[in-house]
Amino acid sequence: MNQQTTKIVELDVRPHLTKKLEPFQLIMDTVKELEVGDIFVLHATFKPTPLLGVLKMKGFVNKVERKEKDHWVVSFVNKKYKHLLDIEESSLDVELVSSALSSDEEAIARESKTISLDNRGLEPPQPMMRTLAALDRSRPGDRVSIHNDRVPVFLIEELNRLGCPFIVDEQLDGTAKVTIHKV
Incomplete structure (x- = not known):
């Protein structure tokens, strides 16, 4: 297998959310364009718990960080490359979807x-x-x-x-x- 080049793709939907615009299609369009080893970094005003489950169905694991009260950063990567997130329990957050x-x-x-x-x-x-x-x-x-x-x-x-x-x-x-x- 050829060496996979990892690219970080960032998307900040906070301006959409503060204007009460629906960013889901923008997020999904961004996800569609990802290469298998890419890291997708999403900035939102809240923890997007249901999105974690949607992207889990598509084979992604995630790492969630709360930077400020209204600034959450979620990093997604294909589960084959979960080591890129530097966390062993990267699927923990998506497992919490049902308990939420x-x-x-x-x-x-x-x-x-x-x-x-x-x-x-x-x-x-x-x-x-x-x-x-x-x-x-x-x-x-x-x-x-x-x-x-x-x-x-x-x-x-x-x-x-x-x-x-x-x-x-x-x-x-x-x-x-x-x-x-x-x-």
């Missing part, structure tokens, strides 16, 4: 084939991250039912990319209910 979920959400996931989330009133990117985390912990054949303030355009793009069928039901009050089927 409320006990009500965990109970729904265990007892039912449908996970229902009311994402109204949450600021981006929380509705999308929360929905993708629920989809991640569901089993094939399960459904994730969400209620959002509006039609989740970026989530729909990601669901299409993942190949998950969904139904959007726009409500008279401008909100949207979406039912996603895990495949």
Whole structure:
């Protein structure tokens, strides 16, 4: 195998988050462009716990550091190159994703084939991250039912990319209910 050149790719989404803009698509587009041995460094205003689970599904491990109250730095690398993060327990944070979920959400996931989330009133990117985390912990054949303030355009793009069928039901009050089927 040829010597792998490691490149550090940094993305600061704090300006997006402070303007209440959804950075998920920007993050995923950046991840798509990574080479296998690259280190992706993300700067955010909060610990992006659901994103850790999404990228774990894509084969990444991470290292999370809190620099300031509203400055979190998360370094991601392909699990084959976890030694580049200089931590032995690099997958520890992504394993905490399920424990970060409320006990009500965990109970729904265990007892039912449908996970229902009311994402109204949450600021981006929380509705999308929360929905993708629920989809991640569901089993094939399960459904994730969400209620959002509006039609989740970026989530729909990601669901299409993942190949998950969904139904959007726009409500008279401008909100949207979406039912996603895990495949």
